Amino acid sequence: MEKNLKKIEINNCPVRNxxxxxxxxxxxxxxxxxxxxxVLRFNEIHKSIGDISxxxxxxxxxxxxxxxxxxxxVYPQIPPKVEYRLTALGISLIPHIDSLTKWSLQNMETIMSNRKAYKNA
Structure with a gap:
């Protein structure tokens, strides 16, 4: 019973979710x-990324x-026009993604070096 309780807690963890x-x-x-x-349409997002299906x-x-x-x-026209944009919640996440991006750029060389050393060990 205790194992099931721990599993439920892990699955409901806000950070993990x-x-x-x-x-x-x-x-x-x-x-x-x-x-x-x-604001972007589907095909504009697709073209921006390139290698996503x-x-x-x-x-x-x-x-x-x-x-x-x-x-x-969705705009009711033919062909259908669909636009995507960030919500207030999405916008509130951007500074955190930017921080992670900066950290990644600052540490990528070290991480790659560590991976190479680990692989060769």
């Missing part, structure tokens, strides 16, 4: 792109929308 969303390959990049451009972009945008980081506006 939030970080799991950004642990994928594309979420942070999409948020940064939307922060730079304010349309399906993966769609899945990632839906996840970000479900969490409230991105809003989606």
């Amino acid at each position: 939030v970080l799991d969303r950004f642990g994928d390959k594309w979420s942070i990049l999409i948020l940064l792109i939307l922060n730079e451009e304010a 349309q399906k993966m972009l769609s899945v990632t945008l839906k996840s970000l929308e479900a969490d409230g980081f991105v809003s989606r506006k």
